[in-house]
Amino acid sequence: MDIKKYRNAGGIDRALRVVIASVLIYFGFINTALIGQTLIATLVGILGIVNVLVAITGICPIYTIAGINTCPKNKA
Amino acid sequence: MKLRTWLLLSFVGFALLIVVLFGAVTYQIAIDNQIDKEIGLLQFSLRNQAAAMSTRNGAIHWEDWLRRAEPEEDIYLVLSNRKPGGLRPTMSSTSAIPLDSDIYIPLIKQISDGATGGRTILDGESYLWVAAKIDSSPYTLLTLNQFHHYVTSPLKTLGARIIAAGLVVVWIAVWGSLIISGLFVKRQEKHNAAILHQALHDELTGLPNRNLLYDRLQQAINLWHRAQKTVALLIMDLDRFKEINDALGHQSGDEVLVQTARRLREALRGTDTVARLGGDEFALLLPTGDAQQATQLANKVLKALEPPYQINGIAIDVKASVGIAVYPDHGNNADDLIRHADMAMYQAKQQGSGFTVYAAESDANSLNRLTLQAELRHAIQNDKLALYYQPQVDLASGSVIGVEALLRWNHPQKGFIPPDEFIPLAEKSGLISMLTELVLNKAFHQCNIWQQAGIHLTIAINLSARNLHDTRLPSHISRMLSALKIPADRIHLEITESAMMVDPAKAKQILDGFDDIGLGLAIDDFGTGYSSLSYLKRLPVDVIKIDKSFVLDMTKDENDASIVRATIDLAHTLGLRVVAEGVEDRETWSALQKLGCDIAQGYYISRPVPAEELVRWLANNNFKPDSGKVAVG
Numbered sequence: 001m002d003i004k005k006y007r008n009a010g011g012i013d014r015a016l017r018v019v020i021a022s023v024l025i026y027f028g029f030i031n032t033a034l035i036g037q038t039l040i041a042t043l044v045g046i047l048g049i050v051n052v053l054v055a056i057t058g059i060c061p062i063y064t065i066a067g068i069n070t071c072p073k074n075k076a
Numbered sequence: 077m078k079l080r081t082w083l084l085l086s087f088v089g090f091a092l093l094i095v096v097l098f099g100a101v102t103y104q105i106a107i108d109n110q111i112d113k114e115i116g117l118l119q120f121s122l123r124n125q126a127a128a129m130s131t132r133n134g135a136i137h138w139e140d141w142l143r144r145a146e147p148e149e150d151i152y153l154v155l156s157n158r159k160p161g162g163l164r165p166t167m168s169s170t171s172a173i174p175l176d177s178d179i180y181i182p183l184i185k186q187i188s189d190g191a192t193g194g195r196t197i198l199d200g201e202s203y204l205w206v207a208a209k210i211d212s213s214p215y216t217l218l219t220l221n222q223f224h225h226y227v228t229s230p231l232k233t234l235g236a237r238i239i240a241a242g243l244v245v246v247w248i249a250v251w252g253s254l255i256i257s258g259l260f261v262k263r264q265e266k267h268n269a270a271i272l273h274q275a276l277h278d279e280l281t282g283l284p285n286r287n288l289l290y291d292r293l294q295q296a297i298n299l300w301h302r303a304q305k306t307v308a309l310l311i312m313d314l315d316r317f318k319e320i321n322d323a324l325g326h327q328s329g330d331e332v333l334v335q336t337a338r339r340l341r342e343a344l345r346g347t348d349t350v351a352r353l354g355g356d357e358f359a360l361l362l363p364t365g366d367a368q369q370a371t372q373l374a375n376k377v378l379k380a381l382e383p384p385y386q387i388n389g390i391a392i393d394v395k396a397s398v399g400i401a402v403y404p405d406h407g408n409n410a411d412d413l414i415r416h417a418d419m420a421m422y423q424a425k426q427q428g429s430g431f432t433v434y435a436a437e438s439d440a441n442s443l444n445r446l447t448l449q450a451e452l453r454h455a456i457q458n459d460k461l462a463l464y465y466q467p468q469v470d471l472a473s474g475s476v477i478g479v480e481a482l483l484r485w486n487h488p489q490k491g492f493i494p495p496d497e498f499i500p501l502a503e504k505s506g507l508i509s510m511l512t513e514l515v516l517n518k519a520f521h522q523c524n525i526w527q528q529a530g531i532h533l534t535i536a537i538n539l540s541a542r543n544l545h546d547t548r549l550p551s552h553i554s555r556m557l558s559a560l561k562i563p564a565d566r567i568h569l570e571i572t573e574s575a576m577m578v579d580p581a582k583a584k585q586i587l588d589g590f591d592d593i594g595l596g597l598a599i600d601d602f603g604t605g606y607s608s609l610s611y612l613k614r615l616p617v618d619v620i621k622i623d624k625s626f627v628l629d630m631t632k633d634e635n636d637a638s639i640v641r642a643t644i645d646l647a648h649t650l651g652l653r654v655v656a657e658g659v660e661d662r663e664t665w666s667a668l669q670k671l672g673c674d675i676a677q678g679y680y681i682s683r684p685v686p687a688e689e690l691v692r693w694l695a696n697n698n699f700k701p702d703s704g705k706v707a708v709g
Contacts, residue, residue: 066258
């Protein structure tokens, strides 16, 4: 697969996303008491999941539209 | 990038503003709700107490009741209306404020008006208050509860939610800004690409323009340094394109260009560039071509242009001339190569050979010519050309009757340049109309000056073949004559035979125009061209000038003498006068006199001289044929 061709999120970017996603999913789905409202908590959780997906694939649709690429230049 | 940062900041800022605004409003609403609820509860319990008290039927023991209250949290006041002036505090639990203080007045007024609960500030401290009247007694109970007991809890529950919701909003705002900036940048790039295309392409034909050709030529030249492949440049110019434009209109001219562009594109390979340099000039670039390939292509291109063009239902034959220059043989850089291909193209055009490969030896010539052309233009514009006048003398009386105006160019470096060198150049380069204008102007003004000085001479002015295409010339001359108040017969126009023969019909039309004004007309260099008798008869000519090649040797060469004699006879038979040019000695003068020639002109009389010198020469009793003196100013 030429998934690498579409990859636009670099290593540091993806690592950062994993950290943020963990926090978001924790407060969105696991410790919902802090936020206290199901709708907002779910939204936060979904944001977390989206970031996990981006971190795994290395493809961020927003980056694609905006024309951003955080991959190291020589590897791209 | 700048736009993106700006968008990102404004979106996030906007999102944060919304979050803060909504957070503040929500917080306020939550607190107000809490307080309303609290006041309701307090009212409920206070009313219960008041009700309990009223059942005792007024026999209450205030001291006992106050002792049961919790002094640290609340302040209990008992208001009484037993004293004059309505309600006022009569008893309190723990208030630090004295009972007779004015601070209570606004609150007590509200209670008197019927209010039973709310928020108030006493002595800088915020309180919730509730009042309940004890039925069937003059007393009212009032409790004041410190406000801060009730505010902390909503902040805790709301804070986390507002932060979480704010996070989601800001996140979405970042997405939005990135998407919008992305779309914007894409649109901008598309726009820029369109502008770039416009800057590098010709609008009419869609072909690359001079800038792009130059760029590609530069690239091809750079490539040579790596791959050692020669670069061939062909420059092509349509022949007689101006005529097509003039005859059929610019739209048709444009159509010819568009069709030419299409044919050129079809004749070329994909890696080659065809560009329009401007006007009817095209360029073909073979980035890896040599002279042989270039000539092949030139042949192919000329063949492609051969089928007649269909322009608005008219079939037009278009021919072109191609000049070829190859890098590095014919130039060291892009500029040289373009210039040399251009020169080769002009050479091809002159020779009518279709195409020419640039040759260094012909360059010197063309360079000279181009330089001279530029210098001539400069000389015309800066009035560096002068008119010299050569007298024409009546052979019978020996008096000066007129002069021929002759153009002189004294070049700062090259010295005197003869007219037969620069006039053809002017004709080719389109400077001739400027030159004619200059000559007419100078001659007419001179004529005007002489006239005012009482010198009455005819001035003969030479016209070029090109002037016989200019149908506006007669009316132009007519206007100048009347502006300067010069009688028309003072001006003679000399036209060579060959000039008339270029387009006899047109020439006749224009000569008739001159004749209508009353100008004198002379055929110059008679005998060297066609010497067509039929035109001589038909054209409104007054004077024939015998070419000096016949006159110079007429005293030695019997043939020349016969020709001169025949010409004089012919002219006289047709009622024309004869001027003999090139009279250089006394013998020729006498011979012409014997043959009955009317007018003589030549070094024997005077060489051409500037106007002031001529005036001096005239004043010095000028020319005396019998003494044989040649006046030299």
